[in-house]
Amino acid sequence: MTRTPWTTLPTDDETDRWDAVAEETGRLLATDALARDRANAEPAAELKLLKDSGLANLLIPRQFGGHGGHWSTGLRAVRILARHDASIAQILSYHYCNQASIVFFGDPSRWEHWFSASARGSWLWGDAVNPVDPDLVLTPDGPGYRLNGRKRFATGASTGDVTLVMAAEGEAGARVLASVVEHDRDGVEFAGDWDALGQRLSASGSVDFHDVAIRPEDVLGEVGDEPYSTLVTPGVQLGFANLYLGIAEGALARARELTLQRRGAWLLGTAEHYSRDPFVQRVFGELLSRTAAVEALADRWNTRFDRVIARGADVTAADRTEAEIGIAKLKVVATETALDVAHRVFEVTGSSSARSDVGLDLYWRNVRTHSLHDPVDYKKLEVGANYLTGDVQPITLYT
Known part of the structure; x- marks a missing residue:
């Protein structure tokens, strides 16, 4: 089926x-x-x-x-x-x-x-699903519920038309339900508290829910552990990897512009311009090659994700694990490559590229901020444990 x-x-x-x-x-x-x-x-x-x-x-x-x-x-x-x-x-x-x-x-x-x-x-669609916060609570109220609680890092909620909310049903929290709440519903309050080093326009502040009415028709369904439905998390992580790859590509393109705009060459070098300096060329060559490797792996898993999504309810736990581990490998190399690219491009663009009005810092600030979403060491653990012992991490909104 x-x-x-x-x-x-x-x-x-x-x-x-x-x-x-x-x-x-x-x-x-x-x-x-x-x-x-x-x-x-x-x-x-x-x-x-x-x-x-x-x-x-x-x-x-x-x-x-x-x-x-x-x-x-x-x-x-x-x-x-x-x-x-x-x-x-x-x-x-x-x-x-x-x-x-x-x-x-x-x-x-x-x-x-x-x-x-x-x-x-x-x-x-924004979200209020951050699993490291205490759960939001849905208290039964007639045919529907009342929603109360706070979620931090609610990306896109303050600017979205609707917010995807995951909340525990009742104080015991036996079930977690996914519901859809429009931006202006009574009792929804956006804290406006997002002020980070990078990703500053990602609308990732907190959202509070004060006795928000949740009608039966607002509920999408239960958040469970059926393999197909839990592909949402590898999908999220695949989005992260493409995000980091794009940041690395943007940093390299901007660094190339700045390098070509530089005047002259280093006084102890023999090249007539920085763009012909072998040390500058070496750095670009290394960073471009590593980024190209991430691109190849990202393209592979973007395509494979299409294929596993196309199977729908026929997706097995083994299919889900294969996607999780493959995307975790991509997440590791995308994170570390993008971080390295975004800080090492300064080596070839010179001290003038550190000026505030140049904005080369934006790439590093963005990838440094977002890559803290979940520890990359735990992605390495996922991959290594599965390779050595076949262990699979518990299914969460991070794995």
């Missing part, structure tokens, strides 16, 4: 079309990315670009009013945007996974309702 709307694989035409859309959207975002980072304001205009471009509706099946795109296409769009504005790329990446909860946790009879409403409004 297949329980998924994503049963096909993308064509070259689809990939080319949406790569071009993401490139144009990224180009528009790049014009003032540094100024917006400094202002640290909510990204309202930037998110309108995502809606107007069609990227918000990319993964919604055509029969429900969307563009009928595939996961690999959306992940490539995240990567491309991250070269120019990693905060907006993060919001888009989370949006795809939050929106897909319609399928992962929802009854197929309700897919048309949720997807069609989302497509009509070009909804962006």
